Amino acid sequence: MHLLLLGVSHRTAPVDLRERLDFSSRDVGTAVESLATRSSATESVVLSTCNRSEIYVASAEPPRAREELIAFLSDYHQLTREAFLPHLFTHEDTPAAHHLFRVAAGLDSLVIGEPQILGQVKDAFQAAAERRCTGPLLSKTFHWAFGVGKRVRTETALGEGAVSVSFAAVALARKIFGRLEGRRVLVVGAGEIGALTAQHLRSHGVAEIAITNRTAAHADALASQVAGHTVAWDDMAHAMARADIVVTATGSQRPIITRADVEAVTGRKRIDPLFIIDIAVPRDVDPAVGEIEQVFLYNVDDLQGIVHENLARRGAEIARAEAIVAEELARFTSWHRSRRAIPTVVALRQRFDDIRRAELRRLDAKLGGLTPEARARIDEVTRLIVEKLLLEPTEQLKALPDEETQAAYTEAVNRLFRLSEDAAPPGAGDNESAPFTKPRTG
């Protein structure tokens, strides 16, 4: 049984194509279900995020499955195959697992180390598992990938440090105030980045978000969006006096908050820190405000600087993360290889058991005088002998180090025991014995 991966990602396809191949806008569960009914693959998982659409299947005949998957993609998304074929990547077995491990570890993400992807991989697997589209191979592979993602997260700093301006601002606020519960925020200006930062702060549990804007209607709109309340533009000073964190993001051409403004509200009495985040360009806050003792002033360049540093730090962790992926991949590959021996093992056992049963049938007449207990004992003993005879060859076959050797040994076992001519009947053992129903040549 082979692991097959087909997909497009931000590395291979432009955004408009990724959008057209996206499964996540519609229900991924429905997609994986309809895929399962349409292909010969026995197991399937569909992973779809804004940066990738990938299909993982377990198939006995990868070339055939690949054709079926391409046809499925084309039908499901109403696209000609030519539209996406040049951007489609295909991996089989070890490279496919390698890809999945790197994705789960965040190494293949647009923003390296971003933490959401592991959850998305888990959700994709969950959606498929709930619809009984997964089986032993994909289940093992995906759980292995979850483990890789977790190891990379705990053993490297790949996901550490904020890599967007608004996250960097929140991280700083947490370094100053610890938990943000109970803190008060003032947002000056109702622009997009201001809204984004306010939302991040809200998700960290700030008690109050006050919004002020020259145009009150915009402030109202943002206030309802982040569950805040509006403050009249002229009352800004009063709101600032109450605030722990001030976010400024107006389109003003000259500073709207001067040192005197802040000193008027902080004065000599205030000792609690005031964190001012100036994300506007040009700046809303006079840089001299940062000289006030209890004020931490960060502008968009400062935050960008933090983001760049964090990205550089993540870059330094890539090698360590890749090493973990490689280590796990080696273990996965040897597990997967051991599974390839399974059809031969099943056929071998079948052959031995057939012989055993045939001999018992032949002796049936002579054993007629025995009690049922004694006959059961004979059956048991012969079965145990067969099992013990096969134990060591089975283990050895599974543990063979490389593909070539394994193929040679499998071939030898097939020939020595003439397994290919009357292999296990369909339905006996698992469906992995299917390839051996075909006559072998050579």
Next chain:
Amino acid sequence: MNVLPLVLYAAAGIAYAVHFATRQPHAGRVATTLLIFAALVHTFVIGMQTMEVRHVPFANPSRAISTFVWLLALSYLYLETTTDERAMGVFIMPMLMGLQAIPALSPGVENIDPVLDSPWFWVHVSSLLFAYASFGLAGVLGLTYVVQFKEIKKKHLGYFYTRLPSLQTLDVMNARAVAIGWLFLTVGVVVGAIWTAQARAAVPDDPNLQAMSLNDPKIFVAVLTWAVYSFAVLARQVMGWTGRRAAWLSALGFAIVLLNFLPISYFVTTSHTF
């Protein structure tokens, strides 16, 4: 006997340093385990000495330092387990190691003057030692607060920024340590005064007892310490002196404590043997 705790504190110190540098959770757990083990061994050592001299060993400077180190280790462990914050260990351990080196190298002889053999005296000394241990913690917390504050203020988010707890956490821990320390300092000083009065009545011609007044540098500095920490507690409550000012105050306070504890004890004091 005091060498083994020293070695274990050093081992814990190395583990805390590794944890601080690499931020591996595993190293942190090793560090805490080593420190707990060190504190247990130290407890045993102090227990043995107590059985040997029939009272808690702090009637000579060297042994008092050992007891102080032991209390500091326990206070730090309490702080670490209640806040789940291990970053401070790397600053506390050198202090433990440096102080523990004194009893480890010069054990001293516990030879107690019968004048001192009073329950008041034991309450006096143990309260003060515990107060000093708390101030030690507060001082280190204050210094780290200042370091962290400067890094954020100067937008230089470097080595310490990623490793130290938030300013708020440091401030809360500092406030707690100062408040507890102040409480024990107050008890220690008051009990000391009461006991001096009683002892004077009992042994009127003891020269040490006669020398006990504010003119004694040790007593003077202790009262000064009390004034500084009283101000710190009061300023936080009434004037809202938190954060950086509280941090500097606790660092200053502990500098005075150390001054009193080491040079004054060994060289200039007249009425106190330590």
